[in-house]
Amino acid sequence: MLTRLFLLRMSRKRPLFNGYEKEPQRYTRKCFASLKTLMHGCQTDGATLRTSCSHPWVNGGTKHLTESVFDLLSSWTDDTQSYVTKVLEHLKQRQAHHHDTFLTDSVNKKFLQFHRDMTEECGSEDKQHSWAVIEKREEVVMYGPYYPDYNSGEHSEDVIIKQTQALLDSDAVSEDWKVFVFTRNSPCLARNCDPWPCMLNLVRKAHEWWTVYGVKTVIGYVKCWGFKGAKETLFRDINxxxxxxxxxxxxxxxxxxxxxxxxxxxxxxxxxxxxxxxxxxxxxxxxxxxxxxxxxxxxxxxxxxxxxxxxxxxxxxxxxxxxxxxxxxxxxxxxxxxxxxxxxxxxxxxxxxxxxxxxxxxxxxxxxxxxxxxxxxxxxxxxxxxxxxxxxxxxxxERFNQCTVQLFINDVMRFTEGHLQIGRIQFSEEDNLH
Incomplete structure (x- = not known):
């Protein structure tokens, strides 16, 4: 896998660190239990968090909100069939194709600019891939693109999470930083292998990055992938x-x-x-x-x-x-x-x-x-x-997948609206990927 990492400053591009042109080092993924332990430490000792516990989730409401997010994500992994039924109910009521969850105009414009920069640097691509941006006050760090390795069970978002965590751990993070994650297909909501589905893992990490560093996250995608995308078999018998x-x-x-x-x-x-x-x-x-x-x-x-x-x-x-x-x-x-x-x-x-x-x-x-x-x-x-x-x-x-992603976003935004945005990117004719 060829990995490109570059920095944008005053419209000029150069490598961020020597050696990052190669594939980044693999980092051990932190389990959700460690996040709960970290949150418990925040309640007892404010110095545990680099954000000095200044966010509205910290102190009085932290434990409740963390458990709420944990319960929501767990329900999507443990009871997938009930969500399939909910999505079918939406389809039955003709609701699925009337609405879509798009990013706000200002965030969408940023993604379009990042996409143009990434395309200029690495070329265009019409298959699944992911890249990310850490937007700082003085500079913008872009890394990727990454591609899935299905033989090993690794999705492109897995690499994004590891690389983002490594970059945040290696720097003195400021609370006004933002992480922008681009993925062509919306992150999966069901997975056959051990790691959590990509969408749930990204939400979990965004929760952690906000709580630990005060960093907000935006996830933008082009196509609704639903649970498993084109592999969805609900309608295979329709001949x-x-x-x-x-x-x-x-x-x-x-x-x-x-x-x-x-x-x-x-x-x-x-x-x-x-x-x-x-x-x-x-x-x-x-x-x-x-x-x-x-x-x-x-x-x-x-x-x-x-x-x-x-x-x-x-x-x-x-x-x-x-x-x-x-x-x-x-x-x-x-x-x-x-x-x-x-x-x-x-x-x-x-x-x-x-x-x-x-x-x-x-x-x-x-x-x-x-x-x-x-x-x-x-x-x-x-x-x-x-x-x-x-x-x-x-x-x-297509409607089922769109409705699935919409239902998940509506669910998770009840708890993460202050630090996380998830939505579809609207491309102009000039930038269109379709």
Whole structure:
């Protein structure tokens, strides 16, 4: 891992310390218990803290607030399923995609400037990575970017935490310092390995940095990752058959009854997932062009080749050429409709099949062209329905992840508003990462 650490002063960049161009030394992560011990020391002896116990959390309310934060973070790790249910309830009530948790304008502008500086120094990147900034009164220290090492179970935020802790421990910290943490995907809220999920660990450390040093923390992200991001499996069973039965039934009970009689539905989805899909179906249209990708498109029409497989070799060659031409022409249909309903796309396919002259260079024996038209429509229908189901899966996963992060931020801000901000960064067209 190549690590870059640089300092900005009067718009000039130079290394902060000799040797920091290499990967930083690994530091032992402090457990939460040590934080509770430290807080107990603050109550009995104000000199224990470098902040001289001047914050509103210290003295009378410190123990209660620390335990409140600890209980909140523990609940997210110990009872994840209850939060999954809460998020699904939000989706059911159509609340998840109406709001997002953005950073304030002033903080957002700082992140954009830091991002421009980091991009100028290290180049742009469209995969998961993290970097951070310690903003002091006279200077700005930037370090990163760091990338996850999934083989070892280390996330990019893990390195940020270790490096930030090392820098704070090695300097005479002033109470007006701020730590800005950038991560492309919002820190995870569920994790299979031993360390706490990244979001909870960052909140825990921000709590510690504020209590020990008086340093405030801001966490900014580009994309809502939810619990585990794209790996979320809640909607993996939503295929075209599921969508069809959900669309045709009025309530979950009716859907379950119909699904049990179907060969295309392996197992009915729960009521909350049913409602989330039902709500999305009510919007009618979807951007088919955006979900059809590359060779994936032509793959849906490969079965048409079986129609002329028994033809003489010369005719097979002609049919193959005409089929390729027809498929490319059919793809142009997508360009004429930015958004449409499933039925609108199917109607376009029927109209195209009626007008297309399949096999026009050979004689039409036994209504061969009619067979080609019917087969084309079947392939087109399968493609539209599959892509519609894919769109629903991806859209619901995105909304679920967004709602998950929003729910967590709303929870944690009740206790950390004075020293921690978490939110999505709004990029201008010039800075846009998407």
């Amino acid at each position: 075209s058959s599921q969508v069809d039965y959900i669309d045709q039934t009025e309530d979950h009970a009716g859907y379950v009854e119909a699904a049990k009689k179907s060969f295309g539905v392996s197992s009915p989805v729960c009521e909350d997932v049913f409602s989330a899909v039902k709500n999305l179906l009510s919007s009618e249209s979807f951007p088919l062009l955006n979900v059809v990708r590359g060779q994936d498109w032509k793959g849906y029409f490969k079965s048409m080749q079986s129609v002329f497989e028994s033809k003489p070799e010369e005719e097979k060659k002609i049919f193959t050429q005409e089929l390729d031409t027809a498929v490319e022409a059919a793809q142009a249909l997508l360009l004429s409709v930015e958004n449409g309903s499933v039925e609108e796309y199917l109607e376009k396919g029927r109209a195209f099949a009626t007008d297309c002259t399949f096999g026009s260079q050979v004689s039409d024996v036994s209504g061969f062209r009619d067979v080609m038209r019917v087969t084309f429509q079947q392939c087109w229908k399968e493609m539209v329905q599959d892509k519609h189901a894919e769109f629903i899966r991806e859209t619901l996963t």
